[in-house]
Amino acid sequence: MDGILKQKARQAARYAYRQKRFKSLPCAICGSRPTEMHHPDYTKPIDVVWLCVKHHKELHWNSYVKKPRTKKMTKTEELRQKHRETIARLQREALQ
Numbered sequence: 001m002d003g004i005l006k007q008k009a010r011q012a013a014r015y016a017y018r019q020k021r022f023k024s025l026p027c028a029i030c031g032s033r034p035t036e037m038h039h040p041d042y043t044k045p046i047d048v049v050w051l052c053v054k055h056h057k058e059l060h061w062n063s064y065v066k067k068p069r070t071k072k073m074t075k076t077e078e079l080r081q082k083h084r085e086t087i088a089r090l091q092r093e094a095l096q
């Protein structure tokens with residue numbers, strides 16, 4: 001079940017990407033490129049966070065390691081916040 005959801009989320013995101021509904025962004029953590037799409041929540045396919053290979057791996061590695069749940073949540077929230085900031089910044093730049 002979870003696997004299907006994941007697959008669908010990836011498909012939807014890839015489709016949206018092709019439709020130019022969103023562009024790839026610099027890594028939410030370090031700002032470098034190229035980046036990969038990361039889904040903090042597979043029920044929201046378009047809600048993606050862009051991460052470089054290094055930070056993407058790091059994030060998944062962290063989530064595999066047993067840590068208190070709150071810590072993991074904080075990390076995801078942090079990323080979402082950073083992602084929103086990046087989008088806001090790019091939108092401001094696009095308007096200029």
Ligand SMILES: [Zn+2]
Pocket residue numbers: 027028029030031032051052053054055
């Ligand atoms: Zn990075």
Ligand SMILES: [Zn+2]
Pocket residue numbers: 037038039056060
């Ligand atoms: Zn990921």
